[in-house]
Amino acid sequence: MKNYREFDVVILGGGLAGMYTAMNLDRELKIGMFIKDKIDKGSSNLAQGGIAAEIKFDEAKIKEHYEDTLRAGSNLNNKEAVEILVNEAGENIRNLVSMGVNFDKDQNGEFIKTLEGGHRSRRILHAGGDATGESVMRDLRESLKKYTNIDVFEDEMAIQIITDDNNKAIGLVCINNNNEPDYVFTNKIVIATGGCGGVYKNSTNEKFAVGDGIALAYRAGIKIENMEFVQFHPTGLYEPEKRGRVFLISEAVRGEGAILRNIEGQRFMDKYDKERMELAPRDVVSQAIKREMFDTWSDHVYLDIRHKTKDFLMHRFPTIYEKCMSIGVDMSKDLIPVTPIEHFLCGGIASDLCGHTSMEGVYAVGECANTGVHGANRLASNSLLECLVFGKRVADDINASKEELSKRTIKFPPVIGEPRKFNFKSIRVEIRDTMDKYVQIVRTEEGLNLAKKIIERHYKNLKKINVMSRYYFETLNMATVALIIIDAALSRNESIGCHCRLN
Numbered sequence: 001m002k003n004y005r006e007f008d009v010v011i012l013g014g015g016l017a018g019m020y021t022a023m024n025l026d027r028e029l030k031i032g033m034f035i036k037d038k039i040d041k042g043s044s045n046l047a048q049g050g051i052a053a054e055i056k057f058d059e060a061k062i063k064e065h066y067e068d069t070l071r072a073g074s075n076l077n078n079k080e081a082v083e084i085l086v087n088e089a090g091e092n093i094r095n096l097v098s099m100g101v102n103f104d105k106d107q108n109g110e111f112i113k114t115l116e117g118g119h120r121s122r123r124i125l126h127a128g129g130d131a132t133g134e135s136v137m138r139d140l141r142e143s144l145k146k147y148t149n150i151d152v153f154e155d156e157m158a159i160q161i162i163t164d165d166n167n168k169a170i171g172l173v174c175i176n177n178n179n180e181p182d183y184v185f186t187n188k189i190v191i192a193t194g195g196c197g198g199v200y201k202n203s204t205n206e207k208f209a210v211g212d213g214i215a216l217a218y219r220a221g222i223k224i225e226n227m228e229f230v231q232f233h234p235t236g237l238y239e240p241e242k243r244g245r246v247f248l249i250s251e252a253v254r255g256e257g258a259i260l261r262n263i264e265g266q267r268f269m270d271k272y273d274k275e276r277m278e279l280a281p282r283d284v285v286s287q288a289i290k291r292e293m294f295d296t297w298s299d300h301v302y303l304d305i306r307h308k309t310k311d312f313l314m315h316r317f318p319t320i321y322e323k324c325m326s327i328g329v330d331m332s333k334d335l336i337p338v339t340p341i342e343h344f345l346c347g348g349i350a351s352d353l354c355g356h357t358s359m360e361g362v363y364a365v366g367e368c369a370n371t372g373v374h375g376a377n378r379l380a381s382n383s384l385l386e387c388l389v390f391g392k393r394v395a396d397d398i399n400a401s402k403e404e405l406s407k408r409t410i411k412f413p414p415v416i417g418e419p420r421k422f423n424f425k426s427i428r429v430e431i432r433d434t435m436d437k438y439v440q441i442v443r444t445e446e447g448l449n450l451a452k453k454i455i456e457r458h459y460k461n462l463k464k465i466n467v468m469s470r471y472y473f474e475t476l477n478m479a480t481v482a483l484i485i486i487d488a489a490l491s492r493n494e495s496i497g498c499h500c501r502l503n
């Protein structure tokens, strides 16, 4: 008999989506949180700018947030989901604060709010200046210690959903750091595995964020949607020859007045969006920068916030200020070199307004999910909000079915494969380079087909072998997610939001 663990609910991922869902579940439920890496890693911990939320009930302001979200998403959003997002923002922020999370406040104890691209009002709450994610997640982890019903397992990567004869999810296979399978049986699975920036050569995400949850769901036959909408952040810090995770210069820097200049020193956003200029949504600004880089034969542009004092910059953006200084750039005197970088996945595992996916017993929440709130392009600072609002809805849905959660089926799947020492590095490098070259901000049919040919060859070869190792599954997941993005990009001929097709 193999060893296994049992839980009422299993959460995959310890980012904001996974953590907040777990902490809103009924305390009588036995919860297992399985995390691929360490609990303090992942995009939620890296978030800088903040969380968009109208916290006081003001119908006009909430409507404005709704409209800004639709406008940024080119109206391809699920309007019902957006309504929920903006209307339930305030109560979830209050809930978060009651769980021990702190946001930056002024001398009168009022939340300080900032502005980012695509927002018409200052509605973005932040913490630790420009370290919102680090601060919020640290506070939440501190509170998590009081939840004796939640067991956390680090370095456990989920690789397969186990189903019963009716195709209902009954458990999971995870792989630990010794490349051994760990079996987990449960009634409800919540996939909260984050984005897929690690499929690209450069991204603001951690390298291990390769869309595992999406690939895992895809292998189980769960519906995936809107994968062509990969958002590129306009202002990743430009460091020549850098591979892997790129440091982000938050949109809040433009919110505080920074302007963009090309390498010849000219401000250029008036050519692309006269009304909103540097504070246009990310798809518009990234595509504008790409065009300027093309026209000036260069691989970066500049951000200019030299009109602000050193003192202001050091206090408002302590993390960014320090990082810039570490490469010899003093924001108060120098231009900051920046370039657009893969940042966020707008699509993902199709999920309804309570997080249900197309498979019974499986929910999806956070960046890996496609609730439809982002449409063709995410509005800045709406993703942490999505983790909260839909995480709470998933928890409420599970809590309502609490009574059913005691019955469990234990059925082991066939053994997957033997552990081998292969590291598949050359395949990972080629996938990342191919995505970087052909599945970028601007795409062509020829480039997408070329990318498909290269990655499909790797995918087919990987499928032929059967290896029980983290490297194997991570590489297979990368190829899977890359192909889903490419197929989605090929099937949408129009340019809309962050999907820009030249032909």
Ligand SMILES: Cc1cc2nc3c(=O)[nH]c(=O)nc-3n(C[C@H](O)[C@H](O)[C@H](O)COP(=O)(O)OP(=O)(O)OC[C@H]3O[C@@H](n4cnc5c(N)ncnc54)[C@H](O)[C@@H]3O)c2cc1C
Residues within 6 Å of the ligand: 012, 013, 014, 015, 016, 017, 018, 034, 035, 036, 037, 038, 039, 041, 042, 043, 044, 045, 046, 047, 048, 049, 050, 051, 052, 132, 133, 156, 157, 158, 159, 192, 193, 194, 195, 204, 205, 206, 209, 212, 213, 248, 343, 344, 365, 366, 367, 368, 380, 381, 382, 383, 384, 385, 387
């Ligand atoms: C640099 C940066 C700055 C950002 N700034 C902002 C901002 O200011 N405001 C905003 O709204 N959004 C921001 N975002 C986006 C936002 O941070 C993310 O969309 C959000 O945090 C996603 O949360 P999540 O819980 O879905 O995923 P994550 O926080 O990425 O967590 C994913 C979790 O899943 C785990 N995992 C992955 N695969 C597996 C597996 N196979 N098995 C088990 N566990 C797995 C990971 O280990 C991790 O714990 C930023 C993102 C980045 C990268």
